[in-house]
Amino acid sequence: MSNKQPLSTEPYKGVHDYYPEDWSKAQAIFNVIRTTLRKSGFEEYQASVLERAELYESKTSEEIVNQQTYTFVDRGDRKVTLRPEMTPTLARMVAGRRRELVFPLRWFSIGNRFRYERPQKGRSREFYQADVDIVGIEGAKAEGEAVVMAYEILRAFGATNKDFRIRMNSRALMNAAANALSLNTEDSASYLALIDRKDKMPVEEFESSRGTFRRNGTDPLELIEARTDESVDAVYRQFMALIDSLKARGMDNVVFDPTIVRGFLYYTGLIFEVFDTNPENPRALLGGGRYDGLVALFGDEPVPAVGFAIGIETLTDFLATHNLLPALPPPADIFIGTPSEANIANAQAVASMFREHGLNVLVNVSNKGLGDQVKEAVRRGVPYFVAIGEDETKLKKAKLKTLASSEEIEIGTDLIPAHIYKVRSDGA
Amino acid sequence: MSNKQPLSTEPYKGVHDYYPEDWSKAQAIFNVIRTTLRKSGFEEYQASVLERAELYESKTSEEIVNQQTYTFVDRGDRKVTLRPEMTPTLARMVAGRRRELVFPLRWFSIGNRFRYERPQKGRSREFYQADVDIVGIEGAKAEGEAVVMAYEILRAFGATNKDFRIRMNSRALMNAAANALSLNTEDSASYLALIDRKDKMPVEEFESSRGTFRRNGTDPLELIEARTDESVDAVYRQFMALIDSLKARGMDNVVFDPTIVRGFLYYTGLIFEVFDTNPENPRALLGGGRYDGLVALFGDEPVPAVGFAIGIETLTDFLATHNLLPALPPPADIFIGTPSEANIANAQAVASMFREHGLNVLVNVSNKGLGDQVKEAVRRGVPYFVAIGEDETKLKKAKLKTLASSEEIEIGTDLIPAHIYKVRSDGA
Numbered sequence: 019m020s021n022k023q024p025l026s027t028e029p030y031k032g033v034h035d036y037y038p039e040d041w042s043k044a045q046a047i048f049n050v051i052r053t054t055l056r057k058s059g060f061e062e063y064q065a066s067v068l069e070r071a072e073l074y075e076s077k078t079s080e081e082i083v084n085q086q087t088y089t090f091v092d093r094g095d096r097k098v099t100l101r102p103e104m105t106p107t108l109a110r111m112v113a114g115r116r117r118e119l120v121f122p123l124r125w126f127s128i129g130n131r132f133r134y135e136r137p138q139k140g141r142s143r144e145f146y147q148a149d150v151d152i153v154g155i156e157g158a159k160a161e162g163e164a165v166v167m168a169y170e171i172l173r174a175f176g177a178t179n180k181d182f183r184i185r186m187n188s189r190a191l192m193n194a195a196a197n198a199l200s201l202n203t204e205d206s207a208s209y210l211a212l213i214d215r216k217d218k219m220p221v222e223e224f225e226s227s228r229g230t231f232r233r234n235g236t237d238p239l240e241l242i243e244a245r246t247d248e249s250v251d252a253v254y255r256q257f258m259a260l261i262d263s264l265k266a267r268g269m270d271n272v273v274f275d276p277t278i279v280r281g282f283l284y285y286t287g288l289i290f291e292v293f294d295t296n297p298e299n300p301r302a303l304l305g306g307g308r309y310d311g312l313v314a315l316f317g318d319e320p321v322p323a324v325g326f327a328i329g330i331e332t333l334t335d336f337l338a339t340h341n342l343l344p345a346l347p348p349p350a351d352i353f354i355g356t357p358s359e360a361n362i363a364n365a366q367a368v369a370s371m372f373r374e375h376g377l378n379v380l381v382n383v384s385n386k387g388l389g390d391q392v393k394e395a396v397r398r399g400v401p402y403f404v405a406i407g408e409d410e411t412k413l414k415k416a417k418l419k420t421l422a423s424s425e426e427i428e429i430g431t432d433l434i435p436a437h438i439y440k441v442r443s444d445g446a
Numbered sequence: 447m448s449n450k451q452p453l454s455t456e457p458y459k460g461v462h463d464y465y466p467e468d469w470s471k472a473q474a475i476f477n478v479i480r481t482t483l484r485k486s487g488f489e490e491y492q493a494s495v496l497e498r499a500e501l502y503e504s505k506t507s508e509e510i511v512n513q514q515t516y517t518f519v520d521r522g523d524r525k526v527t528l529r530p531e532m533t534p535t536l537a538r539m540v541a542g543r544r545r546e547l548v549f550p551l552r553w554f555s556i557g558n559r560f561r562y563e564r565p566q567k568g569r570s571r572e573f574y575q576a577d578v579d580i581v582g583i584e585g586a587k588a589e590g591e592a593v594v595m596a597y598e599i600l601r602a603f604g605a606t607n608k609d610f611r612i613r614m615n616s617r618a619l620m621n622a623a624a625n626a627l628s629l630n631t632e633d634s635a636s637y638l639a640l641i642d643r644k645d646k647m648p649v650e651e652f653e654s655s656r657g658t659f660r661r662n663g664t665d666p667l668e669l670i671e672a673r674t675d676e677s678v679d680a681v682y683r684q685f686m687a688l689i690d691s692l693k694a695r696g697m698d699n700v701v702f703d704p705t706i707v708r709g710f711l712y713y714t715g716l717i718f719e720v721f722d723t724n725p726e727n728p729r730a731l732l733g734g735g736r737y738d739g740l741v742a743l744f745g746d747e748p749v750p751a752v753g754f755a756i757g758i759e760t761l762t763d764f765l766a767t768h769n770l771l772p773a774l775p776p777p778a779d780i781f782i783g784t785p786s787e788a789n790i791a792n793a794q795a796v797a798s799m800f801r802e803h804g805l806n807v808l809v810n811v812s813n814k815g816l817g818d819q820v821k822e823a824v825r826r827g828v829p830y831f832v833a834i835g836e837d838e839t840k841l842k843k844a845k846l847k848t849l850a851s852s853e854e855i856e857i858g859t860d861l862i863p864a865h866i867y868k869v870r871s872d873g874a
Contacts, residue, residue, distance in 0.1 A: 025744045035491075037543065056806045059777055061777045062466060064464040069458055070454070070456075092562065098458060113455045114456075144495070
């Protein structure tokens, strides 16, 4: 308590405070995601935000590791990183119990991730993501299920197929094209990086840069388009079959987009991203892909895995743009006012009875007059108000006020919970 | 992907991985706390785990700041601390919006905190706490409500008054006694520190150390016991009135314990801790107190505040000891098996129908035989199994198997959800 200079009330740079209204909004979004995933038998896991730094070195994207991780040395000289993404942690946990776990795993995790980026709209240094993964199934079956889950989540918020577009690509297809052209590993990686930056550079620069990767006048993207190579064509047709199966399930907003690359180095098959069709939100809402090699980094054989991450901030922007933010519950169902301090014990007894019926109840404990207590209930957004004084206690009757309409009815105190539930179900 | 040496699957030292069964257990506990608090109109907030380091310096306990914080310098040369506790963040957030917020605040936050301690049972470097605070109410009214909420939470898990004891003390009482004996600030602090360590030293050492703090043959604890000083007696009687009011509400497990100190420097009035009556769990399940000066460190006038934190690990030990851990939901309500791959589309259609009725459904996507699919459902703890093949699709009838009893009934496929809900409500 020795500080003289007042402390700043600002949070650490680039992160958010979640006041109750903000957190309630975030939790409502988490809950739609959670409920949708649980309907398909997905189970939630969690891990510490602290990870050994080596988990990311030369696995995650180089940009993230070199420029964006929060990495420090702890009091015991260990190099620690605040997780910038969840997938390496998932792979570590799967590898740690691969003999005991019942495969396939359908796992998800909702939590915070950390990247030291320049703070801007939809991009904070601590941000929330939902990570969804299917582990232990090879091929298109699991890839299809992953894309379906992403689709189902957005639909669960009330989004229609017109509101978003699912862009799918395949690292396997890219690799087949690069192989057919005999590009070496380094050139393949550079080519992917070039495609990834495509939208951030002038067309002329892109066109001149891609020249380096042409063999016999063709680069991988051009070969995929032309499909003059048999092996490329085989992978292409397999991938189109996956896309067609999704379209057959009503997902007419799925498109093949060979320019989708994604930054992470560990993808091996499908990669996909979902975008808002409204250009106001140009960043991907979610993205993911297949990463069959990641679990094997912990020793033992590879385990097939496919998954995606939803960025909660970009998702929130999407939902707000399309007017799809979930409705929020009030901080309490009813506010019990007290004419004087002497009534507080009685009010608390009534509150206990209401709570036993499942209601959330605020009881006045201030010395304010009843009028000011009603105003407080209104400011808090509580829908009902009832005052419990001596008469109400004696007669077991009270005036229940609906604050939105200022309507008041006289009602037996013990009938209030049933009345509130009835009005609520009639309105629903 | 260039690493040759396999990576370790161990998490960072001293923290936990939460596999789905672990996280499901933790979330069940969080949800009992959440539901209980919401019933009394408490609202949940959240903040980043990253805080400016100055928030803790010379406010939180010195042991924590000097030996236990995770503090590092970020890529922009800012000194950052992973929050070791939530109260300073709460105070910062309250101070930041004190003009807009509707007081009193009843706020809680469930999340992780970080301390670099030696890992041991019930003590990890990342641990979960629920912080519960009432801000904006002076005196015993809010202190009583805080203790009641702690009590209600433990009762909501099914604990009885015999399972735990609430030990209450008052910093105001201690201060009155120290003032009456004219101890200076430094001696008062040292005396508190001595009491705090009392149980960790031999009786003789304690008895000889307290001699330093005797004035006219009496130290503060002795003066509180004797109550020969009028000002001490006045504070004592006020505090006993609070304890009596709690006992009158049925909380016969509340005791006055003048040796409860608590480590944090910022307490100004009530302090309390809750202990398991079973000596197997000697650490406090929860603790808290009044800290009226904390918000004022951010400038402006003080705001009265009282609250407590529940340690989820010690709470879990308590619940396990008393056999009160909440029941966990299965990963899905029903497993739909498929005789062959050709049936998967039909199985998925049935699954969609079940999900519309609110069930959580797993669909087989493997090539395993039906017998192995049943085994998989059993291993996962899913209560029901149904196979959807060609006949079932044609006849819209199937055999529903209850896995616990191996009982099987033939039933219209579309009647399965209602059947499951009926069995569940009959069993409840």
